[in-house]
Amino acid sequence: MAIPYFPGCTLSTKASGYDRSGRAVAQALGLEFQELPDWQCCGATFPLSTDNAMTLIAPTRLLRQAQEAGGQMTTLCAICFHVLRRTQNFLQEHTDVLERINWFTEEPYLGQVRVTHFLELLRDQLTWETLRANVSQPLKGLRVAPYYGCLLLRPPAEIQLDDPDDPHILHECLEALGCEVITFPYQSECCGSYLAVSKPTVPQQLAQDILASAQHHGAQALVTACPLCQYNLDYPQQSVRGWAIKPLPVLYFTQLMAVALGLPEQVWGMEGHSVDPRPLFEPYRATVA
Amino acid sequence: MIERALVVGAGIAGIQAALDIANSGYEVILVEREPSIGGHMAQLSETFPTLDCSQCILTPRTVETGKHENIRLYTYSEIDSIQQDENGDFTVRIRRKPAYVDWDICTGCGVCQEKCPFKVESLFERGVGTRKVIYTLSPQAVPNKPVIDAENCRYLQSKWDIEAGRVPAVDAKGNPAKPKCGACEKFCPTGAIQWDQTDTFFEEKVGAVILATGYDLFPQSRLPEYGGGKIPDVIDGLAFERLLAASGPTAGKILRPSDGKPPLEVVFVQCSGSRDPERGVPYCSKICCMYTAKQAILYKHRLPQGQAYVFYIDVRAGGKGYEEFVNRAMEEDGVIYLRGKVSKLFREGDKVIVKGVDTLSNRTVEIAADLVVLATAVIPRATNPQVAALFGVPCDENGFYCAANEELDPVLSIAPRVFMAGTALGPKDIPETVAQASGAAAKVLSLFQKQRHAQSQAQGVLEAVGD
Numbered sequence: 075m076a077i078p079y080f081p082g083c084t085l086s087t088k089a090s091g092y093d094r095s096g097r098a099v100a101q102a103l104g105l106e107f108q109e110l111p112d113w114q115c116c117g118a119t120f121p122l123s124t125d126n127a128m129t130l131i132a133p134t135r136l137l138r139q140a141q142e143a144g145g146q147m148t149t150l151c152a153i154c155f156h157v158l159r160r161t162q163n164f165l166q167e168h169t170d171v172l173e174r175i176n177w178f179t180e181e182p183y184l185g186q187v188r189v190t191h192f193l194e195l196l197r198d199q200l201t202w203e204t205l206r207a208n209v210s211q212p213l214k215g216l217r218v219a220p221y222y223g224c225l226l227l228r229p230p231a232e233i234q235l236d237d238p239d240d241p242h243i244l245h246e247c248l249e250a251l252g253c254e255v256i257t258f259p260y261q262s263e264c265c266g267s268y269l270a271v272s273k274p275t276v277p278q279q280l281a282q283d284i285l286a287s288a289q290h291h292g293a294q295a296l297v298t299a300c301p302l303c304q305y306n307l308d309y310p311q312q313s314v315r316g317w318a319i320k321p322l323p324v325l326y327f328t329q330l331m332a333v334a335l336g337l338p339e340q341v342w343g344m345e346g347h348s349v350d351p352r353p354l355f356e357p358y359r360a361t362v363a
Numbered sequence: 364m365i366e367r368a369l370v371v372g373a374g375i376a377g378i379q380a381a382l383d384i385a386n387s388g389y390e391v392i393l394v395e396r397e398p399s400i401g402g403h404m405a406q407l408s409e410t411f412p413t414l415d416c417s418q419c420i421l422t423p424r425t426v427e428t429g430k431h432e433n434i435r436l437y438t439y440s441e442i443d444s445i446q447q448d449e450n451g452d453f454t455v456r457i458r459r460k461p462a463y464v465d466w467d468i469c470t471g472c473g474v475c476q477e478k479c480p481f482k483v484e485s486l487f488e489r490g491v492g493t494r495k496v497i498y499t500l501s502p503q504a505v506p507n508k509p510v511i512d513a514e515n516c517r518y519l520q521s522k523w524d525i526e527a528g529r530v531p532a533v534d535a536k537g538n539p540a541k542p543k544c545g546a547c548e549k550f551c552p553t554g555a556i557q558w559d560q561t562d563t564f565f566e567e568k569v570g571a572v573i574l575a576t577g578y579d580l581f582p583q584s585r586l587p588e589y590g591g592g593k594i595p596d597v598i599d600g601l602a603f604e605r606l607l608a609a610s611g612p613t614a615g616k617i618l619r620p621s622d623g624k625p626p627l628e629v630v631f632v633q634c635s636g637s638r639d640p641e642r643g644v645p646y647c648s649k650i651c652c653m654y655t656a657k658q659a660i661l662y663k664h665r666l667p668q669g670q671a672y673v674f675y676i677d678v679r680a681g682g683k684g685y686e687e688f689v690n691r692a693m694e695e696d697g698v699i700y701l702r703g704k705v706s707k708l709f710r711e712g713d714k715v716i717v718k719g720v721d722t723l724s725n726r727t728v729e730i731a732a733d734l735v736v737l738a739t740a741v742i743p744r745a746t747n748p749q750v751a752a753l754f755g756v757p758c759d760e761n762g763f764y765c766a767a768n769e770e771l772d773p774v775l776s777i778a779p780r781v782f783m784a785g786t787a788l789g790p791k792d793i794p795e796t797v798a799q800a801s802g803a804a805a806k807v808l809s810l811f812q813k814q815r816h817a818q819s820q821a822q823g824v825l826e827a828v829g830d
């Protein structure tokens with residue numbers, strides 16, 4: 075099944091390992107990602123001013139590309155998903171704004187596209203049972219803590235993916251891969267987000283709290299669906315002096331899927347990590363025939 | 364018009380209204396759905412701002428109500444149906460639930476409660492205490508007659524299982540199956556246990572009605588960011604009242620639910636669910652600032668070595684002696700007030716981690732607490748809409764009864780001869796509740812009085828004509 079796919083800027087650059095592993099596992103599961111033609115940045119934040127249609131043009135244009143590609147699109151980046159899902163909802167409700175944007179872009183978007191996150195696709199279309207049936211290298215005994223962050227789930231009334239106070243979707247995915255899944259109190263806390271640029275000490279403090287708590291609860295790795303969370307939690311572990319805790323790899327769920335589905339190491343996309351996660355997977359490497 | 368009143372709900376509002384009317388010489392039918400009267404006031408330890416013992420000031424009124432010659436009390440009962448005739452009088456059908464105890468024979472000796480071998484969580488104790496399956500709400504209960512909680516009773520459940528054929532009719536030895544337990548029946552000195560009780564119905568005729576069905580607290584399960592009710596050492600205000608109460612499950616010692624240890628760091632969170640239109644209720648619950656200050660003071664009196672923190676949005680202490688009371692908590696009792704919201708609570712080891720913000724120092728705050736007390740929002744009883752519909756009274760968007768005119772007729776409903784009082788109309792403390800109850804009683808009395816006046820005038824005219 076071919077699925078229109080929007081990688082977004084971060085997955086094309088810094089988080090290319092997420093993109094690579096994502097495309098590979100989708101293919102292995104028979105879900106062919108078809109990259110949207112001629113895409114641009116989604117805008118990276120959902121505009122909070124509701125009277126300024128200008129700030130919605132970028133995501134609307136992507137919805138229009140998806141419309142041409144068949145009416146749905148999936149993303150891996152939690153931030154792109156957040157922006158696009160909220161734009162989708164907003165334009166369905168505010169047809170006057172949509173009209174103004176269409177008038178400006180002269181490329182009418184009809185308001186019908188459905189944006190999904192890849193996790194949602196796995197849960198609702200593929201199903202966890204099918205995923206489990208495809209696992210050849212179950213990650214038995216690997217203790218991982220899902221880290222949801224904020225934007226993947228909030229605001230719940232608009233995003234409608236899972237309950238931010240008691241989320242399950244990453245848990246279920248990792249359980250299907252055979253992992254031992256750990257719930258810890260900071261699992262849907264904020265990572266500090268873009269303060270990494272203007273006030274890096276804030277996300278650094280948050281990252282210490284999050285990592286320390288996950289470690290305290292016995293996690294060997296943290297698993298996320300967001301490239302900014304991954305960056306904020308992983309990068310300072312190598313770059314900040316006086317870091318008080320032991321290194322803890324921070325992975326994308328697609329990377330664990332790649333290992334569990336027995337895909338070759340080239341598609342795991344783990345080279346660029348600050349804390350190298352690969353030693354964790356030694357026991358689970360597919361034996362090359 | 365029949366000069367007899369119906370009062371629905373016997374919290375302090377219903378009790379006060381009933382006593383005022385009864386003491387003026389008119390009959391009152393008082394209907395309460397719990398086994399005994401007093402409502403939430405019976406659960407409180409001491410009351411702000413005077414720190415009077417709640418039971419001590421309440422008991423004289425419950426006792427007076429229980430034995431008043433003009434009050435006919437129906438406890439463990441609800442209104443089943445109601446009809447209003449062309450004169451505006453009401454015929455009320457009252458349903459009394461089966462207590463499985465014949466209250467006319469029962470002396471209230473309490474032997475059955477002692478002997479019943481099964482304990483269950485008590486709603487009256489708000490989850491921090493237990494009761495027996497045959498129980499009264501408290502030792503001071505009025506009436507002091509027990510009821511059997513059928514759902515948890517071994518005898519009734521096994522009896523019904525046999526009757527319905529869910530278990531074999533004969534046991535392994537070939538004897539006919541018999542219900543189990545029955546300890547209460549065995550030990551009851553008067554033979555009051557009555558296994559075959561069913562709903563009993565009574566009919567009463569009245570000329571006026573007062574609805575005083577009170578309030579509930581916002582359920583912790585709807586506060587997932589505060590643990591959703593799953594963390595044992597995160598409790599609500601009424602549960603803390605029970606820990607403070609001398610007649611409560613800990614005999615007034617402050618011991619936390621998880622391990623029974625005295626908590627040395629206690630965090631109180633005001634506005635839990637209140638003033639939160641997105642996730643809770645939009646209104647202010649009005650009493651929480653005051654009872655939180657009270658609870659923090661009482662905590663410091665019992666455990667002076669402990670520390671109490673209060674998170675608040677702002678302190679609303681409008682009332683006689685109220686502002687002074689809150690200042691006393693801060694200045695004399697050393698309670699630390701932090702202006703800001705708590706964003707999250709979670710359990711870590713044997714502590715509850717409280718993450719919040721202090722907006723005065725502009726810093727985030729983290730406290731490793733031993734116990735957290737949530738001042739959860741005051742909400743209307745879930746059954747208010749049904750009661751309202753029976754009597755033709757509208758409810759507002761939050762489920763509280765609507766007054767005919769909120770400013771000038773606060774206890775009058777739009778339904779003729781139906782009045783209201785207390786927290787069923789909206790959050791309020793005891794003094795305000797009692798004032799409203801007396802107000803509603805006065806409205807009923809003036810109706811009755813007007814009729815008498817008209818009758819005596821008519822009588823006068825007749826006599827004059829007769830002369």
Ligand SMILES: Cc1cc2nc3c(=O)[nH]c(=O)nc-3n(C[C@H](O)[C@H](O)[C@H](O)COP(=O)(O)OP(=O)(O)OC[C@H]3O[C@@H](n4cnc5c(N)ncnc54)[C@H](O)[C@@H]3O)c2cc1C
Pocket residue numbers: 371372373374375376377394395396397400401402403404407409410411412440441442575576577578579580600601604650654657744746750784785786787791792793794796
């Ligand atoms: C933690 C806490 C501490 C408090 N501390 C103080 C304090 O120190 N000082 C103070 O002034 N106030 C205090 N209050 C407020 C006080 O509890 C209320 O003001 C008072 O109890 C309200 O009485 P009420 O009769 O209106 O309601 P309730 O006490 O709720 O009584 C209503 C009665 O009606 C019955 N009922 C309900 N529906 C029906 C029905 N359909 N049919 C028959 N019966 C029904 C109920 O069973 C109940 O007995 C506190 C409140 C809380 C939550």
Ligand code: SF4
Pocket residue numbers: 478479480481496497511515516517518519543544545546547548
């Ligand atoms: S029969 Fe047994 S369980 Fe039931 S109330 Fe009596 S003593 Fe308790």
Ligand code: SF4
Pocket residue numbers: 464468469470471472473474475476509550551552553554555556
């Ligand atoms: S033992 Fe019998 S008389 Fe005594 S309280 Fe129980 S039911 Fe009433």
